[in-house]
Amino acid sequence: MELGGRLIRFRSRGVPLWKIGGGVLCLLVVLTACAAPPTPAPPSPTPSPSPTHTATVTPSPTATFTPTPTATPTPTPTPVRAGTPFASDPQGILEINLEQVVELARWGYGSSRDIALSPDGTWLAVATRLGVVLYRANPLTFFTLLNVWEPLQVAFSADSQRLYIASQGIEEWDLTTMQPERTFPSEGASRAMEMILSRDEQTLALLYPDPIGKSAAWLERWDLSKGALTATLRLPSPGSAVREVALSPDLNHAALHGGGLVQVVNARTGDPLTLLPASQSPPGKMTFSPDGSLLAVAYPDQRYDFQNTNRIEVFTVPHGVRQFTYRLSGGEGKDQALISLAYSPAGDFLAAGFANRVVRLWQGVGLPRMTLQGETEPAQLLFSPDGARLVSSGVDVWEIASGERL
Template sequence: MKKKFVIGLLVIFSLAACSSPAPPSTAQTELLVDTVTPTPAPFTTTTPLPTLTPTITSTPSPTPSYFVRDGTPVPQPAEPISVDNVSQIAELARWGYGTVQRVLFMADDEIMIVKTPIAVYAYTMGTVDELWRLELPKGFSAVASSTDKQELAVGTYDGVILRLDARTGKEIVSWKAHEEEIISLDYASDDTMLASSGEDWRGRVWAVNSLESITEFGYDEGVSNLFFVAEDSQLAMRVHDPGQGIAYVFLDLAKNIILSDRIDDDFIQVVSPEQDAFVYHGPEGFSVRDFLGNMVSEFDPPEQMYYGWGPLDYTFSPDGSLLAVGSDFGSISVFDVYEGTLVASFGNPPESNLPSNGFAKPFRRSGASPAGIRSVDISDDNRLLVASNGYGDLFLWDLETLQRIRSVADFGRGVFFLPNSQRIMSTFGSFIDIYSISNLQRVAFVPGGRGSKLAFSPGGSRLAYGRLVWEVENGEVQHVPKDEWFLSFSPNGNYFYTISPEWWVHQRRTADMQLQQQRAIIQPQLEDNEWWVSSIPAQWYEMGGWVISPDNTLIHASSYEMPVFSWSVEDGEYVGATGGSPASVVVYSPDNKYFVNHGSATEHFGIYTVEGGLPVYKFSIPFEDGFAYEVSISQDSKLLLIGAMEKAYAFDLESGNKLFSEELSDQNYPVRAVATTPDNKALAASINHMIYFYDFFTGTLIGTVENNFSGHSVEHLTFSHDGRYLATASSDGTVRLWGIPPN
């Protein structure tokens, strides 16, 4: 299986950690060299580095006794969370699979390794059954495969490297390699050396068998990524200089000197399968170069490759002879690497051709065209090409006839052939789909866990997030059907509602997930704002633009620069647009009395009361602090809670008066989640990976919690109805339960 790098990673599906993250690319690698023979330069360090004697350790200790995972009974909190005891709060459960960050094919391509921030999973390639998993409280920050694919190295957030047997997951050895987080790992081509870099701004090369530190080096600007090139005689290192930006430099391992001037890494797109050449696309043209700076070939790309946002993804064929480029507006270009010629230029029209119940296919109008080719890959025999676009559609092309063989609607943004090219893997954030190339039927699904709605059921017995629903008492998890996303529970909790990208609303029984009924949402026929309708965000990643009323009678869609569109849940008929100004945020009070909307350009919150089942405008609350990253309403329906840049607010919904305003940070981070305890006496708010607790009435900071180890932002907070649990959801793909431990 060929290697497909993004800045030194083999396959990366970052899910990116923002409230509405842009889909990560899976096929871009960035390496840099000069086009002329470089002049050796001394390799500088901040301070002389002592010889490192590795500390051999056992596997890091398991999770704390009151910390449980999915499927395990949850410790019962001693008492509800309150102002008086919030300093005692602890993590009781950690649920979910984590966001997919890396996929490796190991053990003669019989095993698929999936790395997330919290675990490393191993699956059989044929049946996609889980073989083993490794989980640590501090999680995993890096992973690399040996060249023979029989072992892998994983790095932790506290600087430990573990070597594991790929088939069994059994630890071979582990040692303390860096003082801080392991950033990057890479094996030499003969598997005798292992390179590592860490947050301590240090890089080291280890002898795999003896763990002796062969080479140690530092860099004034830090080394964020490294890997072996030039027959293992050099290390390509990605360094960052606040004044000059990010660049790659090359270290001669024998002489310990830099061999090339820095080059902006924006111009390096993808590394060849053998890591002996790379695609350069910058001011000096479009070409393939080797790591000595020699030109392998230079291309004259077609005009359509630069339409719109231009190239979005690059990939080599497994044998390195072809280069495919996916571009905005659906263009695909294929080049002969050695001849420097254009072999083919084709693509799909700049709109989705796939059916979606006859209604408009939703998408977000941001960045490249939704029809843009976000990911491309070439089969082992160079006969087939698979591509995915911004709509999430997958296309399979015959490279000999240039005919599109078949296509399927999917969530995929990253797509590539599995070993032997008989199946295709599609990835999007936390999720992995596997398709047969014969008919593009889904044959396997590896679930993940991110979403836009985190909610306890009315009785508090269940917690739902994205496509996962847990039983709070025993931690048992159920999976929402693949193409559906959780919206809300029914008032009695016996049912819940989901939505799918084709604009279907589904009602399912909570106890067993059985479908009760479903309705298609009908596209409104509006002449003056047709583009608004086409911009309604299914938000493939998390369906964040959809809201259903607490009584389950209305469903709304909202997005940037558009009004709030409303439909009847009963029959899917369009009801009308709510609000006189564009609104990117829509929220109901739990008692269905209030309806609130807010647009990033309006500098106010529109407060509506629900009368006769429809929102009726009452007044506005001025808000001049920019974009609201979080808007929610307290459980008693009395408080409007807002998260803005660095600050958290609370307003009285009846009068509009400001009751709470606190600055959580001065580092220009947004407050992404705000919630109050059921009695409104304590307020919780999140910035980045931290949760801050305040006395609501005095504004006093009464406690803090570090939600995760990896810096992933906390995106959602909600208290259970009895106040015993605080549930959080983070961009690392986990849901965590917090409470006062029983002991």
């Protein structure tokens, strides 16, 4: 018998196995089967749960949107004033065509900072964000725009031939050539709040707030004949940083405040003179009378309380004694806040401008003698040298005798 690749011979009592026959072989098979360990019965099959059939959702076809071509808009020309040339096929401003760019029109000149009338009544200068706008004063017609960077204050010489402008420095312009002649390197010109030329034209005084925000202002005095700075004075102010200043025409006194008490100072020495009485509402604009003996202080209404607390108080200089109080009544005062003051050259009229484009004139005490209606806010007011006209920074011009807006 061959098993596992080897031939094995069995003998039984000398008889060869192959002679025993099939019976022995069967017995051997049976014995071998009886000697093997019993084969365990196969485990009963555990019934598998029937799978739950989930319905297959057939996706609905998604609609395909066909893009609709959008029409290219036709450029609409920008509206321009009559007489302004305008290209029908405007082109973009690129580096290659910068040399072709020219000014076609200018609408407005920005907000006003200061106004001045020449002593001979010929010129009206308005300092604006874009430069100094120069008008012929009578009749009022635009003349030119002086290219000055961020001007703040303007003042004419007594002969009306020169214009001084506080900008990055103090510029002196010759009005016969319309060209700058000199520039004074003033440290405070770029922050100027008041600039006055002395009556003898020897001194130009410039008043500006402290550069680092302290409760003080600085006064520069320039000798125009030499073009030299002759004095710099520190003028103290109570409370916070200075917000408003005023300088008397004779350059003797200054008034300043930071929204609280008003300090009157000697502008020759820098010594504080007096504090004006405290008020329930913060002070605003201030102006000196032509002879410097009076100081008018505006107290604008700052609350919506269905009242009108706008008022003007007039004090003596330098002692600060209250002389007059001008009040208004009716309406909501916040809507018509007091924003500007000006004395006439003779000191007989006091003009006050309000945020509702109204200007009121007082003469003496009592109620306003005249109410004038303008088209713009009178941020600054100025009388003509002869006192016959009143000009606002808008520019509105009124005739005082008739009250007519010219």
